[in-house]
Amino acid sequence: MNSVIPYNQNLPVSPGPHFRASEPDRGSIRQLLGVLLSRAPLALGVALAIFLAVVLYAAQSTPLYYAAGTVLIEPKRENLARTEQTPEGMPPDTSAIDTQVEVLRSPALAEAVVRKLNLHQDPEFQPRAAGMIARLTGRESTADAVTRTTDIVQNRAQIRRIGMTYVVQVGFVSASPAKAQRIANAYMQTYMEMQLQDKTEAVTRANNELSVNVENLRREAATAEASLQQYKNDHGLLSAQGATMAEMEVSTLNTQIAAARADTAEKQARLQAALGQVQRGGGGADVGAALGSDTIRELRTSEAATSVKLAQLKARFTDSYPEVQRTQAELDDIRAQIQLELNRILSSLRAESQAAAQRQGSLLGSRSQAQGGLASNNRASVGLVELQQRADAAKQIYEGYLGRAKELAVEASLQQPDASISAPASMPTRPFSPNLKVAAAFGALMGLIGAALAVLVAELWDRRLRSRSDVESKLGVSFAGVLPDYGSVGRLSGSPAGPADYLVKHPFTGFAEAFRNLGAFLRLSDRGTGGNVVALTSAVPREGKSMSSFCLARTMALAGSRVVLVDCDLRQRGVSKLVGDSEVGIVEVVEGNATLDDALVCDGPSGAWVLPATGKTLPHDLFSKGEADELFKTLAERFDYVIIDTPPILGIADARILCAKADRVLYIAEWNKTPIRAAQSAMDILQECGANVAGALLSKVNVKQQARYGYGDSSDYFQYYRDYYVTAA
Numbered sequence: 259m260n261s262v263i264p265y266n267q268n269l270p271v272s273p274g275p276h277f278r279a280s281e282p283d284r285g286s287i288r289q290l291l292g293v294l295l296s297r298a299p300l301a302l303g304v305a306l307a308i309f310l311a312v313v314l315y316a317a318q319s320t321p322l323y324y325a326a327g328t329v330l331i332e333p334k335r336e337n338l339a340r341t342e343q344t345p346e347g348m349p350p351d352t353s354a355i356d357t358q359v360e361v362l363r364s365p366a367l368a369e370a371v372v373r374k375l376n377l378h379q380d381p382e383f384q385p386r387a388a389g390m391i392a393r394l395t396g397r398e399s400t401a402d403a404v405t406r407t408t409d410i411v412q413n414r415a416q417i418r419r420i421g422m423t424y425v426v427q428v429g430f431v432s433a434s435p436a437k438a439q440r441i442a443n444a445y446m447q448t449y450m451e452m453q454l455q456d457k458t459e460a461v462t463r464a465n466n467e468l469s470v471n472v473e474n475l476r477r478e479a480a481t482a483e484a485s486l487q488q489y490k491n492d493h494g495l496l497s498a499q500g501a502t503m504a505e506m507e508v509s510t511l512n513t514q515i516a517a518a519r520a521d522t523a524e525k526q527a528r529l530q531a532a533l534g535q536v537q538r539g540g541g542g543a544d545v546g547a548a549l550g551s552d553t554i555r556e557l558r559t560s561e562a563a564t565s566v567k568l569a570q571l572k573a574r575f576t577d578s579y580p581e582v583q584r585t586q587a588e589l590d591d592i593r594a595q596i597q598l599e600l601n602r603i604l605s606s607l608r609a610e611s612q613a614a615a616q617r618q619g620s621l622l623g624s625r626s627q628a629q630g631g632l633a634s635n636n637r638a639s640v641g642l643v644e645l646q647q648r649a650d651a652a653k654q655i656y657e658g659y660l661g662r663a664k665e666l667a668v669e670a671s672l673q674q675p676d677a678s679i680s681a682p683a684s685m686p687t688r689p690f691s692p693n694l695k696v697a698a699a700f701g702a703l704m705g706l707i708g709a710a711l712a713v714l715v716a717e718l719w720d721r722r723l724r725s726r727s728d729v730e731s732k733l734g735v736s737f738a739g740v741l742p743d744y745g746s747v748g749r750l751s752g753s754p755a756g757p758a759d760y761l762v763k764h765p766f767t768g769f770a771e772a773f774r775n776l777g778a779f780l781r782l783s784d785r786g787t788g789g790n791v792v793a794l795t796s797a798v799p800r801e802g803k804s805m806s807s808f809c810l811a812r813t814m815a816l817a818g819s820r821v822v823l824v825d826c827d828l829r830q831r832g833v834s835k836l837v838g839d840s841e842v843g844i845v846e847v848v849e850g851n852a853t854l855d856d857a858l859v860c861d862g863p864s865g866a867w868v869l870p871a872t873g874k875t876l877p878h879d880l881f882s883k884g885e886a887d888e889l890f891k892t893l894a895e896r897f898d899y900v901i902i903d904t905p906p907i908l909g910i911a912d913a914r915i916l917c918a919k920a921d922r923v924l925y926i927a928e929w930n931k932t933p934i935r936a937a938q939s940a941m942d943i944l945q946e947c948g949a950n951v952a953g954a955l956l957s958k959v960n961v962k963q964q965a966r967y968g969y970g971d972s973s974d975y976f977q978y979y980r981d982y983y984v985t986a987a
Contacts, residue, residue, distance in 0.1 A: 297712075297713040297716055301712060301713050302709070304708045307708075308705040308708040308709075309698075309705040311701070312698075312700060312701030312705075313698055316693075316697030317692065317694065320433050321433065321691070322433060322690065323432055323433070323435040323688075323690065324690040325429060325432075325438035325441075325683040325684065325686050326427050326683055327427075327442055327446055327679065327681050328679075328681040329362075329425070329428055329449065329677050329680065330678050331355050331358045331426060331676065332677060352422065358677065359417055359419050359426055361449070362415075362428060362445070362449055363415070365408055367452065368408045368412040368415065369404060369405075370448050370452060371445055371448050372404055374448055375444055377441075378400070378406075380407075382432065382433055411441070415441075415445060416428075416429040416431065428445050428449075428683070429442055429683070430442040430683075435685050438686060439683045439685045439686070442683035443682050443683050446682070450678075451675075453675040453677060471659055475652065475655055475659055475660075478652045479649070482645070482648050483653070485649070486645045486646060486648075489645050511621055511624050512625065514621050515618065515621040515622060518614065518617050519618055521614045521618075522611070522615050524614075525611040526614070528607055528610075528611075529607040551599065551603060554596060554600070554603075557596045560592050561592045561593060564585060564588050565589060568589055571585055721933065721934045722930050723929065723932050723934060723937055724956075729927075729956070732934050733925070733938065733954055735941065735952075735953055736953035737953060738779050738924055738953030738954055738955035739772065739779055739953075739956075740772060740929075740961075741773070741776070741809075741956065741957040741958065742768060742772050742958075743929075743960045744756065744760065744769060759863070761813065762864055765816065770813065773809050774817070776810055776813070776955065777817060780952070783953065789921025789950075790900055790921060791890055791894050791900045791902065791920045791922070792899060792900065792921065792923070792952075793916050793922070793924070793949075794807045794901065794902065794903055794926055795904040795905075795906070795916075795917055795924075795925060795940075795944075796926045796927065796928075796940070797932060798932065799830065801927060802957035803832070803926045804827065805832070806926055806955075806957055807901055807903040808837075810901060811823040811861070811868070814866070814899055815861070815864040815865045815866035816864050816865070819898040820867075820896070820898040820899070821898065821899045821900075822858070822866070822868070822900050822901070823867070823868045823901045823903065824844060824868075824900060824901065824903065825843070825844065825869065825871045826844065826871070826903055826904050826905070826916050827871070827905045828844075828845065828871050828905075829905065830905070831871045831873050832903065833868060834871050837861060837870060839872075840859055840870045840872055842856050842857045843857055843870040843871045843873075844869050844889070845874070845880060847869070848880055848883060848885045848886050849885070854889070854893075857869055857870070869893070880912070881916055886919075902920055904916045907943050907944065908939060908940055915947075917949035918947045918949055923949045923950060923952060924952055924954070924955060925940065926957050927956055927957070929958055929959040929960070930963075937954075
């Protein structure tokens with residue numbers, strides 16, 4: 259009694275008959291459609307919930323109005339203060355337009371609008387509870403309020419460039435149409451003012467910097483000019499009209515020397531001519547200077563008159579005549595005066611010639627001195643060139659900066675923004691949000707996406723057994739068959755054993771054929787081993803194990819086999835409830851309180867026998883006793899098949915003991931409900947306890963839904979061979 263030997267200890271443990279593990283084409287459209295249909299309630303629920311949430315949110319949202327105007331960006335606008343303008347036909351760079359769009363979107367512009375319109379005091383822009391609490395408690399400063407409101411305003415402003423044009427649309431969303439218009443126009447106006455202010459400040463800043471530079475450059479130019487003049491003074495390089503004083507002096511002396519030489523030559527020639535005339539004996543009467551003398555002419559006239567008078571007197575009188583002598587003496591005196599005048603003229607010519615020669619010599623000496631000074635100036639001009647260049651450069655730079663400073667002074671008063679408001683914002687007449695049609699379309703779209711995600715997550719999170727390929731590939735056992743859901747193939751009955759009764763009354767229906775297929779699987783999987791104790795187990799409760807055991811027992815009994823169904827689920831007693839209450843059962847037989855014949859109950863409709871469980875007591879480790887082994891041995895000898903209805907193997911220890919004692923084990927999983935992980939855990943337990951798992955089968959299969967999956971099971975082709983079955987009346 260203390261040593262318990264498994265009933266099937268001499269039978270080899272094997273995974274069952276050969277089977278083909280195959281993976282279905284999980285990417286097929288039929289399978290995807292089947293997954294969607296199987297998850298249809300979840301998908302519809304999620305989609306409907308999302309759709310209703312979006313629509314209700316939109317319906318309860320505050321109406322919002324959108325006002326928009328347009329700004330024309332002109333980054334190449336002409337500067338009225340400049341004479342040189344941008345050539346026509348050169349379009350502005352498109353990156354400049356994009357830059358201005360970002361400026362319109364900047365927080366600085368939004369903050370300027372907030373401060374200009376005092377939006378930080380507007381209740382519409384105070385929606386956050388944190389901000390309200392801060393204001394109520396007095397812990398929020400004006401700067402914090404402006405910053406928080408700036409974020410809200412910046413999010414509500416909608417700035418976009420219209421295509422590839424230079425036009426930018428500036429819009430704003432508000433709960434008030436007038437406020438939306440006012441803020442949109444304020445956005446554009448503030449942008450223009452800020453742009454003009456930036457340009458004016460830039461010009462003013464440049465003007466201030468230029469003023470400092472101009473003053474410094476003026477000092478530098480003055481210093482350079484002073485150095486230049488000092489150098490000229492020190493080296494005698496003073497000039498007038500582009501020439502130095504030495505150059506002018508030499509030039510003047512050369513002119514004077516040339517004139518002096520001509521004058522000296524002229525006077526010497528006159529002197530020599532006069533001397534020659536005197537030497538030739540003319541008495542100087544024909545001397546040119548004498549001929550030009552008024553005194554000589556007067557004396558010559560007097561001489562001529564006196565000579566005529568003397569000749570007349572001599573013609574009448576003798577030489578001793580007093581009048582003749584007086585006239586002769588007068589004539590001699592006139593001639594003496596003429597000679598004196600001639601001598602004086604010759605002396606004057608000689609003096610003039612000597613003076614001209616001396617003047618020429620003096621000028622030549624002065625020129626020699628001036629040429630010496632000029633040579634000295636030329637040597638000093640080498641340093642003058644560098645000083646002159648430095649002074650000229652300083653003067654040019656100073657004049658350039660001075661001219662630019664004058665231009666900037668003019669520009670400061672003529673600055674214009676590089677943009678203009680092409681169309682101010684108008685007051686909207688209808689709210690643009692909420693749009694229930696758009697909200698419904700968006701809700702439908704989000705509902706579809708949410709439903710798809712829900713189905714995907716549910717499918718990946720909770721993989722379930724649905725097909726032969728799932729059983730063979732995930733569990734590694736033979737596929738024993740498909741047990742259709744009674745509601746999908748037959749009419750419901752009010753009796754507790756409705757499916758079992760339906761099977762007896764309509765033995766040629768598809769439902770009954772499924773159990774005959776299962777019986778055939780058991781006979782074929784025997785393979786001559788002689789083992790006729792078959793245990794049916796599942797991973798979790800309510801997977802149709804007890805009803806399947808009862809239907810299998812009836813099917814095999816109707817086929818002529820001697821079958822006994824043992825209810826070993828002492829807690830739920832599923833089989834015992836189907837056949838009705840009994841006074842004695844398996845517990846009383848094992849404990850020796852009743853005989854086997856007293857406990858066996860015959861199923862009248864099929865002729866199968868049932869060993870029920872009364873449920874009066876729940877003994878400890880009943881199936882570990884040797885009496886339980888003897889009971890199963892006796893049943894195996896008396897019947898062709900002993901079918902054991904075990905508890906779920908994941909939670910009840912009795913199931914492990916019973917599966918280890920059975921010759922073969924059939925594992926039942928509810929179609930599209932039992933998680934693969936649970937089934938795999940159950941198979942691991944069966945392997946650990948040494949059970950001989952003949953195969954696994956799917957119960958409660960909805961053949962219509964299963965056919966939609968396209969897994970290739972017999973239920974997939976149910977519509978093709980349904981003519982073989984007799985439909986119940």
